[in-house]
Amino acid sequence: MNFFIATLLTPLLGGVMLGFIRNPRLAAKLNILTSATTFSFSILLSLQVLGQESLETLDGWFYLDAYNVFLVALTAFVGMTTTIFSKPYMQHELDIGRLNEKRMRLYHSMYQLFQFGMLLGFTTNNIGVLWVSLELATLATVLLVSLYRTPASIAAAWKYFILCGMGIALALFGTILVFFTSFTVLGHGNEALTWSLLYAHAADLDPAVMGIAFCFLMVGYGTKVGLVPMHAWLPDAHGEGPTPVSAVLSGLLLNLALYALVRFKMLVDGSTHSDMAGHIMMGFGMISLLVAAMSLHKQRDIKRMFSFSSIEHMALMTFAFGIGTPLASFAALLHMTVHSLVKSGIFFTVGHAAQVMGTQRMAEIRGLIYHHPGMGWGLLIGTAAIAGFPPFGVFMSEFLLFTATLESYPWLTVPLLLGLLIAMGGLFRFVQPMVYGETASHAKPVHVNMVPVYVHFALALLLGLAIPDLLAHWYHQAAALIAGGGV
Amino acid sequence: MSTFLSQQLIDGLAALTLLISFALLAQHRMLSVLHWFAAQGVLLAVTAALVAYSSGEHELYISAIMTFLLKGLLLPWMLWRVIRSLHVHREVEPLMNNGMTMMIAVVVTLFSFHVIQPIAVTSELMTRNSMAIATACVLLSMLMMITRKKAITQVIGFLAVENSLFFAAIGATNGMPLVVEIGIAFDVLVAALIFGLFFFQIRHTFDSMEVDAMNASLIHKDDEE
Structure with a gap:
């Protein structure tokens, strides 16, 4: 049985099926079932790929190596837990009348199509199809961001659509530029867009063209990663959309954009034989880190606050991939994993907290630990984890990144540390009163499911204490692959 | 047809495409933008x-x-339907300082030729000039999006960017592989459908097609404290 096809087709079929199911309760259950099936297949697929170095299927249209197969598993996992979280959450939104059954149908269907776009993007071997699938995932989420149809949510979705549309158009231009040089080497056809072939022939590609192409790709995919100054869409989209959407945007979609960027960096490095691409990424990463850390302090909406934290962490990963040594790439991959787990866990908690208090304004969320201890602890643990406290995985990856920076660019550790400290201060400044503050009287009892949150945090803790051999081996393989880009 | 003649023709069409990008930038009547x-x-x-x-x-x-x-x-037909049903087809959109915009557009075009110069000389294709023209068209369409205040003309700017990208693909590389081409066309179509949906939601919610009105609903969330 071909696990790969099963992994890819399950969300597509699920999305089509959910488009026809009117009963929201049944749809929520089927949504979980679909995602759980996808996840099971993705685990089987990972084990299969792990046995061999890399896997090309369907006439080389799809290519799986250590780098992307672990992202496939991660995407399927977070996708699954998000559906578990979303069942009571969305039911509550339906009960209080923020949504109707028609929009629930849209939500479930688009959620699965988004998953399909994500998995297609991670596994495709064709850089043109990669672009198409990222655009597909974006279009699916645009409709989800405006799901509440409030003025702010429509404005946020519009901003998201226009800015990301613009960004992604630039990325397409970059892809065309790559094709412009590659078809002289690999012939005028799909081969010239096939990543594994491009990678093998990277040295033959024209360095001048690849350099210009990377600039367009950096700005284009960088918009999707949420890098400053192209980040304006991100806090609005995260703040105004339903919380499960914020969780998958932060935890998954940003990863895909960064994944695409790193794939191109590997090609450009192989062609130009210089650190140009890495330096550009480091610059964007560092500026984004500092701006996001400072902007975080000025927020009033809890989901917007955590979305700035997402920018900060994506910036860290971009910076780490920019350094490009095996250690830095290892740190970036680990960081990608733990950030996805912890941040989506935080968004689950925040979503429930906002429902309990009936608002997303941080000033009105108070005393969670007294009236909803599970939630209060969840927010506290999550914040400690994302701020980089030991023994969580984020500490581990940030420590590794710090070491890598010290090895390669010692003087950059100063702004790096500064950014991390400012962000940490901002997080605790807001979270402390929300958790311990005087109990607010307007807290409502809401049916919540904290299991996915604790599962995520437990995994992040595990990754901080001891990375399982299997995973460490994976990271090493992937880091070597990324760092070895044609040198 | 000799290669020389077809090259002349393609160069001519490239020039026309660039001219249309300028024309789009200068129009202020909704319907003429669409034309x-x-x-x-x-x-x-x-x-x-x-x-x-x-x-x-x-x-x-x-x-x-x-x-x-x-x-x-x-x-164009879909957009025409939309602006008809929103009753904005006669609307005139005030442009910010048209002369200035045109000056910027000229500078942008020169800049594109300058950037593409080093890679144009390496190309073996006869249509190498088109890469520079396509870059100019992309940037001009973006300029159009910046200078417009109405949601519909912004979307036309967005679609004009897509057009310029397609021009880059055919002009500079003899076209991307068909599978990718179809994928892109599909995405553009879906995007256009979603845009259409949005127009009605925007009109319904904001009672205006001005982008500023929309942004105002987000400003109170922004960090001014």
């Missing part, structure tokens, strides 16, 4: 067919037909 947009779509299809003929890439004929149907007919 120029449709003209650009048709021109693209003709260019694609011509490149297909002169290069012998038969896949490009399919692209040409798709482009004609999608960008020359379907999208």
Whole structure:
């Protein structure tokens, strides 16, 4: 049985099926079932790929190596837990009348199509199809961001659509530029867009063209990663959309954009034989880190606050991939994993907290630990984890990144540390009163499911204490692959 | 047709495409913006067919037909339907300082030629100038999005960027592989449908098609404290 096809087709079929199911309760259950099936297949697929170095299927249209197969598993996992979280959450939104059954149908269907776009993007071997699938995932989420149809949510979705549309158009231009040089080497056809072939022939590609192409790709995919100054869409989209959407945007979609960027960096490095691409990424990463850390302090909406934290962490990963040594790439991959787990866990908690208090304004969320201890602890643990406290995985990856920076660019550790400290201060400044503050009287009892949150945090803790051999081996393989880009 | 003649023709079409990008930038009547947009779509299809003929890439004929149907007919017709039903087809959009915009546009075009210069000389294709023109068109369409305040003209700017990218693909590389081309066309179509949906939601919610009105609903959330 071909696990790969099963992994890819399950969300597509699920999305089509959910488009026809009117009963929201049944749809929520089927949504979980679909995602759980996808996840099971993705685990089987990972084990299969792990046995061999890399896997090309369907006439080389799809290519799986250590780098992307672990992202496939991660995407399927977070996708699954998000559906578990979303069942009571969305039911509550339906009960209080923020949504109707028609929009629930849209939500479930688009959620699965988004998953399909994500998995297609991670596994495709064709850089043109990669672009198409990222655009597909974006279009699916645009409709989800405006799901509440409030003025702010429509404005946020519009901003998201226009800015990301613009960004992604630039990325397409970059892809065309790559094709412009590659078809002289690999012939005028799909081969010239096939990543594994491009990678093998990277040295033959024209360095001048690849350099210009990377600039367009950096700005284009960088918009999707949420890098400053192209980040304006991100806090609005995260703040105004339903919380499960914020969780998958932060935890998954940003990863895909960064994944695409790193794939191109590997090609450009192989062609130009210089650190140009890495330096550009480091610059964007560092500026984004500092701006996001400072902007975080000025927020009033809890989901917007955590979305700035997402920018900060994506910036860290971009910076780490920019350094490009095996250690830095290892740190970036680990960081990608733990950030996805912890941040989506935080968004689950925040979503429930906002429902309990009936608002997303941080000033009105108070005393969670007294009236909803599970939630209060969840927010506290999550914040400690994302701020980089030991023994969580984020500490581990940030420590590794710090070491890598010290090895390669010692003087950059100063702004790096500064950014991390400012962000940490901002997080605790807001979270402390929300958790311990005087109990607010307007807290409502809401049916919540904290299991996915604790599962995520437990995994992040595990990754901080001891990375399982299997995973460490994976990271090493992937880091070597990324760092070895044609040198 | 000799290669020399077809090259001359393609260069001519490239120049026309650039001219249309300028025209789009300068129009202030909603309907004329739409007309120029449709003209650009048709021109693209003709260019694609011509490149297909002169290069012998038969896949490009399919692209040409798709482009004609999608960008020359379907999208302009959809947009026309939308602005008719929103009763904005007669609207005149005030432009910020037209002379200034044109000056910027000229500078942007020169800049594009300057950037593409080093890679144009390496190309073996006869259509190497088109890369610079396509870059200029992309940037001009973006300039159009910046200078416009209405949601609909912003979207036309967005679609004009897509057109310019397609022009880059056919002009500079004899077209992307068909699978990718179809994928992109599909995405553009879906995007256009979503845009259409949004227009009605925006009109319904904000009672205006001005982007500023929308942004105002987000400003109170922004960090001014």
